Amino acid sequence: DTAVSQTPKYLVTQMGNDKSIKCEQNLGHDTMYWYKQDSKKFLKIMFSYNNKELIINETVPNRFSPKSPDKAHLNLHINSLELGDSAVYFCASSQGGLYGNTIYFGEGSWLTVV
Amino acid sequence: EDQVTQSPEALRLQEGESSSLNCSYTVSGLRGLFWYRQDPGKGPEFLFTLYSAGEEKEKERLKATLTKKESFLHITAPKPEDSATYLCAVQNSGYSTLTFGKGTMLLVSP
Numbered sequence: 001d002t003a004v005s006q007t008p009k010y011l012v013t014q015m016g017n018d019k020s021i022k023c024e025q026n027l028g029h030d031t032m033y034w035y036k037q038d039s040k041k042f043l044k045i046m047f048s049y050n051n052k053e054l055i056i057n058e059t060v061p062n063r064f065s066p067k068s069p070d071k072a073h074l075n076l077h078i079n080s081l082e083l084g085d086s087a088v089y090f091c092a093s094s095q096g097g098l099y100g101n102t103i104y105f106g107e108g109s110w111l112t113v114v
Numbered sequence: 115e116d117q118v119t120q121s122p123e124a125l126r127l128q129e130g131e132s133s134s135l136n137c138s139y140t141v142s143g144l145r146g147l148f149w150y151r152q153d154p155g156k157g158p159e160f161l162f163t164l165y166s167a168g169e170e171k172e173k174e175r176l177k178a179t180l181t182k183k184e185s186f187l188h189i190t191a192p193k194p195e196d197s198a199t200y201l202c203a204v205q206n207s208g209y210s211t212l213t214f215g216k217g218t219m220l221l222v223s224p
Contacts, residue, residue: 040216041216043214045211048211090158101163101205102148103148103211105157105159106157107156108157
């Protein structure tokens with residue numbers, strides 16, 4: 001059983017396209033996140049949702065729009081893709097809201113924009 | 115702003131050759147320091163959380179320690195399957211998000 005699962009794992013698309021990455025967690029956690037790992041391997045927080053509400057938005061371009069239909073799902077929509085959006089996107093979850101603890105990560109979605 | 119610096123960037127060991135990875139941090143009120151392991155093509159896998167200076171945690175060949183300024187991940191008699199990138203991250207007293215270092219890429223040769 002995969003605790004945090006993301007789809008697709010690999011995505012190659014052209015500049016200007018719109019794409020989505022889906023994430024589901026079966027841990028019963030109330031907080032979900034999107035992290036981005038760039039070519040230099042730095043992992044940085046993008047968004048955090050607690051009980052379907054956006055609580056953190058770390059200066060991410062508004063072309064990126066997270067959507068949480070319920071506590072177990074957090075999807076990431078990206079409009080008008082740019083070359084610089086190429087990266088690995090990790091979904092994650094934790095329990096305890098803003099003051100939660102251990103964060104568990106999915107396997108990652110490799111996005112390549114050509 | 116929270117900062118995490120890991121050293122060395124890469125470390126090559128022979129099987130059985132013990133060593134330590136360093137994680138230096140500055141954070142506005144430490145709630146927790148986390149160690150993760152990341153294999154190529156995979157997501158970070160949780161290893162340890164340390165909450166206060168002097169705390170130590172162990173798991174198989176790994177032992178994590180914490181001071182007020184840094185954490186060490188000691189690897190005793192490593193095996194090739196310990197090869198991975200080890201990430202350190204801090205959680206401050208505010209939100210539960212993590213600030214990560216760039217990681218140390220460990221390669222253990224048989």
